[in-house]
Amino acid sequence: MTADAVYFGDGGGPKVRLRNLCGLMHGRNRRNIMNDQYKMPENWGYLSQISLNYLGWFFCWTVATSYMMPNALLRMVDDSIKNTRLGLMAGAANVLLLILLPLVGTLSDRSRWRIGRRRPFYLLAALSMVLLASLVVRCRYYPMLLTLLVAMHAAEACWFTNYALLRDVVPLSRRGRISGLTNVTGTLGVMFGHILSPWFIGNGRMLALALIAGGANLLSNLWVAVKIREKPPVAAPVQAIKSWREIYFPTLRNSRSLIWLAASNLLTQMGAVAMLCFLMYFIKDQIDSAHFNETYRNTNLLGTGAGVFSALTAGWIADRFGRKRVLVVACLLQIWCMANFVLLPWVHSTLYLSGFLFGLGNAAYWSIYWTLLSDLVPEGETSKYIGLIQYTSMLPWAVVPATLGPIVDNFGAASGRGYSILFSIIIVILIGGMILVRGIPETLKKA
Numbered sequence: 001m002t003a004d005a006v007y008f009g010d011g012g013g014p015k016v017r018l019r020n021l022c023g024l025m026h027g028r029n030r031r032n033i034m035n036d037q038y039k040m041p042e043n044w045g046y047l048s049q050i051s052l053n054y055l056g057w058f059f060c061w062t063v064a065t066s067y068m069m070p071n072a073l074l075r076m077v078d079d080s081i082k083n084t085r086l087g088l089m090a091g092a093a094n095v096l097l098l099i100l101l102p103l104v105g106t107l108s109d110r111s112r113w114r115i116g117r118r119r120p121f122y123l124l125a126a127l128s129m130v131l132l133a134s135l136v137v138r139c140r141y142y143p144m145l146l147t148l149l150v151a152m153h154a155a156e157a158c159w160f161t162n163y164a165l166l167r168d169v170v171p172l173s174r175r176g177r178i179s180g181l182t183n184v185t186g187t188l189g190v191m192f193g194h195i196l197s198p199w200f201i202g203n204g205r206m207l208a209l210a211l212i213a214g215g216a217n218l219l220s221n222l223w224v225a226v227k228i229r230e231k232p233p234v235a236a237p238v239q240a241i242k243s244w245r246e247i248y249f250p251t252l253r254n255s256r257s258l259i260w261l262a263a264s265n266l267l268t269q270m271g272a273v274a275m276l277c278f279l280m281y282f283i284k285d286q287i288d289s290a291h292f293n294e295t296y297r298n299t300n301l302l303g304t305g306a307g308v309f310s311a312l313t314a315g316w317i318a319d320r321f322g323r324k325r326v327l328v329v330a331c332l333l334q335i336w337c338m339a340n341f342v343l344l345p346w347v348h349s350t351l352y353l354s355g356f357l358f359g360l361g362n363a364a365y366w367s368i369y370w371t372l373l374s375d376l377v378p379e380g381e382t383s384k385y386i387g388l389i390q391y392t393s394m395l396p397w398a399v400v401p402a403t404l405g406p407i408v409d410n411f412g413a414a415s416g417r418g419y420s421i422l423f424s425i426i427i428v429i430l431i432g433g434m435i436l437v438r439g440i441p442e443t444l445k446k447a
Helices: 003-008 014-037 044-074 079-110 119-138 142-159 161-169 172-202 206-227 244-248 256-286 292-321 323-343 348-376 382-389 391-411 417-439
Strands: none
Touching: 044 079, 044 119, 044 142, 044 161, 044 172, 044 206, 044 256, 044 292, 079 142, 079 161, 079 256, 079 391, 119 142, 119 161, 119 206, 142 161, 161 172, 172 206, 172 292, 256 292, 256 323, 256 348, 256 382, 256 391, 256 417, 292 323, 292 348, 323 348, 323 417, 382 391, 391 417
16 A cells, blocks of 8 residues: 555554655655756756867867868879779768668667766767877878778767757757857867868878867867766666667658758758868869868858858848748859859869858758758657758768769869869759759748
8 A cells, every 4th residue: 555545545543644644755855856956957058068069079070071081091092083082981981870870869869878878979979089080190091091981970970969968958948049059169160170270281290180189079078978967867668669660761751842852952962062072172183282271271261151141141031031032042152153163263262252152052051951841840750850851961971972083083183174074063963952942832921
């Protein structure tokens, strides 16, 4: 018989009822104390610490993948096949990322470690990047460099649990502001990577660069692990996964609107990936062979600065004039960027103008893409739909570099003909993505 039954029942005298009532209240107080112990703080200063993870990770990732890897590859392969080899590396690494992301996410969601569901994964990722970035410096053989890039993407899959950490810890009323802060700090991390990398590499201090980037990443993740409290493990039994298909291809309700959005995003990202992957080597071959790291940095910083302005204004405009119009303009800006490379001389001014246009268009595109996706996904199944639609952003990285890299090299990277064909292909792909926007419904309903 429970304490409630004894107290509210007919049996037992006053002493029995009093004793059981005290026991009942003691149990309730104990549960309240435990609940208060794990109640998540909601003040701005506490929650803003999550953004340090994004600052450290994107700084280290930019250094390792945008500068160290391409420069290390130049030491190992002939100049005539560098785009082919870089494309193969990017394709293989992102195939693994496609495989690991849903699997790591499932493992993290279902883990019951006392130290937290997310903490072991992002700490492992940060620690791995210190070792992997350091090994790139001493790497002398292409198969080893390929292995290191693949391993970095495996670490990235583990670090992606930070997005779930933000949702776990930040209350709904503050999630938008904290998400905006993580985007800002992530952008700052990218900018720091672009600012520091050319100087260290140009002065032959790549190991120092690797240790600084890896150390900053590890310290920022350790800070978050120590300061940010995760919820305790849930005692409820975990429902077993019925099949591998349930992890990678969950059953979704039919939605023509989401299909149009997914198809448009697939083509648009194919075009963006094709330019981003080979931009450094294009600068080296055609614009500035002596200082290509510095020129690449300047282009990225210009594009990032334009992107910050574009991301801040695109949402405001879309809330007043409609989503699709802004999305079409964003696509047109990216097409204009590629048209410059096809029609204008390949000089610094053309490069910087194109970088500025791409930054404006790409940032606006992503801002409106996420808005449309949030508008279109069914209520109650947000994570499942977003996870599946995100394959359209990841697949281009797995397929496009390995496909277009050989085209650039075979038609002539040094002569420039290969790059002319590359930019022409990108224009066709981006136009296709813009045309598919027509099938996406306008989700802004005006009164």
